[in-house]
Amino acid sequence: xxxxxxxxxxxxxxxxxxxxxxxDLLDKIVFKTFSNPFLDQKHDGAIVxxxxxxxxxxxxxxxxxxxxxxxxIGELAVHGTVNDVAMCGAIPKYLSLAFIVEEGxxxxxxxxxxxxxxxxxxxxxVQIITGDTKVVERGKGDKIFINTTGFxxxxxxxxxxxxNIKVGDKILLNGFIAQHGMAIMSEREGLEFESSIExxxxxxxxxxxxxINEYGDKxxxxxxxxRGGVASVLSEISQDIGKGVTIYEDFIPLEKQVAAAxxxxxxxxxxxxxxxxxxVIVDDSIHKEVLNFMQKDLKGQNAAYIGEITQxxxxxxxxxxxxxxxxxxxxxxxxxxPRIC
Amino acid sequence: xxxxxxxRNLEAxxxxxxxxxxxxxxxxxxxxxxxxxTHGLVRNGILDLLPEKVQMIHGPGCPVCVTPLNLIDxxxxxxxxxxxxxxxxxxxxxxxxxxxxxxxxxxxxxxxILYSPIEAVKIARNNPDKEVVFFAVxxxxxxxxxxxxxxxxxxEGLKNYSILVSHVLVPPAMEAILDDEFCxxxxxxxxxxxxxxxxxxxxxxxxxxxxxxxxxxxxxxxDLVQGIYMAVKQLEDGIHEVENQYARVVKEEGxxxxxxxxxQVFEIGAREWRGIGEIPDxxxxxxxxxxxxxxxxxxxxxxxKVPENPNCIAGEILRxxxxxxxxxxxxxxxxxxxxxxxxxxxxxxxxxxxxHFSSNI
Numbered sequence: 001x002x003x004x005x006x007x008x009x010x011x012x013x014x015x016x017x018x019x020x021x022x023x024d025l026l027d028k029i030v031f032k033t034f035s036n037p038f039l040d041q042k043h044d045g046a047i048v049x050x051x052x053x054x055x056x057x058x059x060x061x062x063x064x065x066x067x068x069x070x071x072x073i074g075e076l077a078v079h080g081t082v083n084d085v086a087m088c089g090a091i092p093k094y095l096s097l098a099f100i101v102e103e104g105x106x107x108x109x110x111x112x113x114x115x116x117x118x119x120x121x122x123x124x125x126v127q128i129i130t131g132d133t134k135v136v137e138r139g140k141g142d143k144i145f146i147n148t149t150g151f152x153x154x155x156x157x158x159x160x161x162x163x164n165i166k167v168g169d170k171i172l173l174n175g176f177i178a179q180h181g182m183a184i185m186s187e188r189e190g191l192e193f194e195s196s197i198e199x200x201x202x203x204x205x206x207x208x209x210x211x212i213n214e215y216g217d218k219x220x221x222x223x224x225x226x227r228g229g230v231a232s233v234l235s236e237i238s239q240d241i242g243k244g245v246t247i248y249e250d251f252i253p254l255e256k257q258v259a260a261a262x263x264x265x266x267x268x269x270x271x272x273x274x275x276x277x278x279x280v281i282v283d284d285s286i287h288k289e290v291l292n293f294m295q296k297d298l299k300g301q302n303a304a305y306i307g308e309i310t311q312x313x314x315x316x317x318x319x320x321x322x323x324x325x326x327x328x329x330x331x332x333x334x335x336x337x338p339r340i341c
Numbered sequence: 342x343x344x345x346x347x348x349r350n351l352e353a354x355x356x357x358x359x360x361x362x363x364x365x366x367x368x369x370x371x372x373x374x375x376x377x378x379t380h381g382l383v384r385n386g387i388l389d390l391l392p393e394k395v396q397m398i399h400g401p402g403c404p405v406c407v408t409p410l411n412l413i414d415x416x417x418x419x420x421x422x423x424x425x426x427x428x429x430x431x432x433x434x435x436x437x438x439x440x441x442x443x444x445x446x447x448x449x450x451x452x453x454i455l456y457s458p459i460e461a462v463k464i465a466r467n468n469p470d471k472e473v474v475f476f477a478v479x480x481x482x483x484x485x486x487x488x489x490x491x492x493x494x495x496x497e498g499l500k501n502y503s504i505l506v507s508h509v510l511v512p513p514a515m516e517a518i519l520d521d522e523f524c525x526x527x528x529x530x531x532x533x534x535x536x537x538x539x540x541x542x543x544x545x546x547x548x549x550x551x552x553x554x555x556x557x558x559x560x561x562x563x564d565l566v567q568g569i570y571m572a573v574k575q576l577e578d579g580i581h582e583v584e585n586q587y588a589r590v591v592k593e594e595g596x597x598x599x600x601x602x603x604x605q606v607f608e609i610g611a612r613e614w615r616g617i618g619e620i621p622d623x624x625x626x627x628x629x630x631x632x633x634x635x636x637x638x639x640x641x642x643x644x645x646k647v648p649e650n651p652n653c654i655a656g657e658i659l660r661x662x663x664x665x666x667x668x669x670x671x672x673x674x675x676x677x678x679x680x681x682x683x684x685x686x687x688x689x690x691x692x693x694x695x696x697h698f699s700s701n702i
Contacts, residue, residue: 263345265456266688323354323562325386327698333677334443337430337454337688 011105016135025133029111033118038094038129046129048094050153055090057081058149066109066143069183070198071275073146074113078120079203079275080226081150086205087222087278089158089212092124096149097131102141113144124203126150155209159217165241169220169309170287172280174207174294175302176200176255177230178262181272185265193264197257200276207299208278214293218283225277228332230306231270233279234317235331245317247307247329270319271332281309348561349385357566358390361573368394369576370525371569372518372661374511375532376403376689377560383694385562395573398661399694401514401617402532404479405431405687406659409613410649412507413437415642416476419505420450422640425468426505427453427461428476429483431687436680438647458490458504465494465502474636477504482534484508484625485599488606491627491634503636506627509612511535512543513623517614519551523662528572531557533564533587538603540595544583552581559587606631615683616649616656653682658691665695672696 006028014021031039038046059080066073078095085092097117101110121128179200186195208222225233230252238245254269262269276299282290287305294300312318317329347353373379379399382388388397401407414437420426426442433442433454446452451471455461458475465473477487487504494502511532518524531544536557544555554575558568568586575582585591603625612624627635637643649655652670657663665671665684675681677693684690 259345321385321562322349323351323385323387323390325388325390325562327384327386330697334434337434 006107008107010107011101011103011110011135013103013135013137016101016133022133029114030131030133033114034121034128036127036129038127046094048129048151052156053154055085055088055152055154056149057084057088058147059084060145060147062142062145063184064142065184065187066113068187068199069196070179071201072113072116073144074116075120076201076275077146077148078117078124078126079201081148082124082126083204083224083278085150085152086208087160087224088152088154089160089222090152090154091209092126092150092152092205094129094151095121095126097128098147099131099133100141100145101133101135102143103135103138105143110144120203124205155212157216158212158219160219160222162221162237162240164217164220165237165243165281165309167243167309167311168284169281170284170305171234171245171247171307171309172282172287172291172294173230173253173304173306174204174278174280174300175276176253176258177225177274177277178254178258178269178272180275181229182258182261184273185267186261193261195257195261197261200274202276202299204276204278204299207294207297210297211280211290211293215282215286215290218286219280219290220283221281223279225274225279227273229269229271229273230277230279231268231317231329232332234329237281238317239315241309242314244310244313244315245307246310246312247317247319249319249321251304251306253302253304267336270329271336345561348559348563350563354562354566357563357570361395361566361570362392364570364577365392365394365573366577368396369527369573370396370398371528371530371572372398372400372526373530373558373565374400374402374515375534375560376406376687376691377534378402378530378532378558378565379691380689380694381560381562381565383698387562387565391569395569397569398526399658399664399691400529400661401518401614401659402480402511402535403684403687403689403691404483404509405435406655406683406690407509407614407617408432408435408478408507408683409615410438411613411645411647412478412505413442414439414647415637415645416442416474416505417445417450418642418645419474419636419640420445420452423451424472424474424640425451425453425464426474426476427455427458427464429456429478430454431689432476432478434680435683435686458487459493462490462493462497462499462502465499466497469501472501472503475504478507480509480511480532480535481539481603482537484603484607485538485596488602491606491631492602494634495631503634503639504627505636506625507612508607508625509614510609510623510625512547513620514614514617515547517617517620517623518660519547519553521660521662523660526553526661527576528554528556530565530568530572531555531583533557533559533591536587536591536595538596538599540593541583541585541591542593548581548583554581555583557583557585557587557591559590614659616659650681655682655684658684665692668692
């Protein structure tokens with residue numbers, strides 16, 4: 001599909017009216033791209049069956065710019081929700097997909113986003129089974145917002161809960177942090193800097209499921225540190241379980257270019273957003289095996305052990321610095337602000 | 342990552358910590374001038390690694406912290422008049438007398454966060470029917486770029502660009518601290534980035550007059566411990582000289598091109614310091630020739646004056662008389678999400694450094 005076949009260069013208010021223009025947009029682009037037995041019913045909702053417990057997660061995506069190095073808002077909307085479902089120890093199967101489009105969005109951009117969603121969904125093994133499209137007046141949105149809700153079957157071997165975490169458990173990360181946030185930052189108005197940093201947006205469900213199949217209930221928790229970064233997730237965990245967390249600055253996987261960009265902009269990579277990173281907290285007895293297992297997978301090849309759960313400083317995350325000092329890692333408050341000099 | 346990994350090296354840092362331990366015989370109080378240094382010390386856990394006899398006192402070198410309250414109110418007034426206000430990032434959460442710039446933005450103000458004032462000139466060019474003001478705060482470090490933005494705007498003939506100036510200078514602040522009757526500081530770590538611009542000749546008279554060692558120091562862990570060692574060594578040897586630890590960046594004469602840009606646009610004048618008050622000849626003001634770029638005159642907002650929050654002891658913090666955790670409001674009434682004063686907000690503020698990195702480990 002291209003703009004010539006569609007007949008409009010950009011999305012009009014009428015495309016959200018519910019009338020024939022809406023139908024045209026859906027038939028020619030949305031239904032055509034995502035066609036599957038559920039969606040082809042063209043009903044208001046979808047009816048699905050599950051055999052086991054199900055995990056549900058929803059997320060709204062408002063990223064700006066909508067196209068960035070390494071991805072766009074469409075694949076982000078799939079990966080984000082797929083990963084949230086996977087973090088529950090579930091195998092994601094279905095997604096709902098809702099667009100809020102600002103009048104005037106170029107149809108080429110919309111098609112490109114829809115195609116990215118299709119590819120990301122196929123790669124993640126999920127189907128789009130229901131959705132919605134609304135159009136708002138120019139100035140009332142920011143090009144396009146997307147909401148997705150994911151449904152997945154919980155792996156019977158999984159027992160994922162913060163309650164299972166105990167002193168001595170080890171904390172592992174699957175790869176380099178801060179890639180997504182810095183890729184977005186490098187394209188924001190007024191902050192542009194030249195770099196080849198790409199967003200790490202990707203689906204993590206297969207590796208997560210493989211880990212559950214292999215190690216079962218010795219895996220205590222999965223979390224993906226998206227907004228707020230690794231620091232905020234660790235702070236939350238530490239407060240929730242009332243135990244301390246110790247991490248080691250030297251062990252945090254950080255790519256050189258990203259580290260340099262963070263230095264230049266005065267940002268702490270521990271607070272920068274990720275979209276293809278997950279943290280797994282595992283029983284002490286298996287952490288080396290898990291690390292080896294992760295490192296053999298493409299999405300875990302830079303996996304690293306970064307710290308552990310401790311009986312000391314309950315409710316707080318303490319980082320041991322490269323030079324042997326200690327500091328508290330507090331949760332992010334508001335947005336991370338670039339500093340003056 | 343040259344210059345980073347090497348200056349965060351465990352062995353090298355340890356060897357200087359050992360040297361400090363071996364050298365020190367008496368208790369000394371060393372003030373690091375710059376907020377970037379304060380954060381380096383706290384973030385890397387250096388304060389806990391120093392011998393007890395060496396006590397670090399946190400100085401006034403946080404540009405956000407010393408910017409007077411009324412300047413923030415002036416910037417907010419401009420936002421509310423429909424002006425596009427451009428600012429460095431950490432200025433926007435600092436509370437004014439009623440609200441912060443961030444709150445004014447959420448009420449509809451057009452606030453842009455920038456890394457460079459040159460970007461603000463671009464915004465002025467692209468919005469000819471709007472007024473654009475850059476909130477030009479900071480020490481000598483940010484002055485060249487702010488001055489350059491004015492030169493660019495002048496060259497392009499832009500009539501819709503001006504700057505709200507609150508530039509302050511380090512040496513007068515050091516002198517004010519040393520003249521304070523409560524001052525008990527034995528040595529200074531000079532601010533590396535400020536000296537990268539200005540050089541360090543202007544510190545010779547200070548070291549001589551007050552018989553105080555001044556070591557120009559960088560920001561990485563190794564820089565900081567080496568700077569502290571050099572200061573302690575001078576104190577133990579009974580000498581008081583200006584030394585340059587940060588020689589890979591700082592030259593004695595400074596950055597001549599940058600100084601020349603500053604001198605074209607600014608001249609030295611009286612400035613108000615938040616929590617300290619007015620200090621004569623302590624900052625930059627626009628020269629007569631560039632008055633048309635002075636946002637205060639352009640928008641008639643010079644008369645906005647507001648009192649400080651009486652619960653905030655920022656003045657004593659900035660003068661090194663008290664430490665953040667000696668404030669009754671620290672972590673209680675005053676937190677980064679609800680700050681009473683600027684030192685709790687800025688990433689270089691001493692209170693924020695204590696709150697984020699070192700509270701009750």
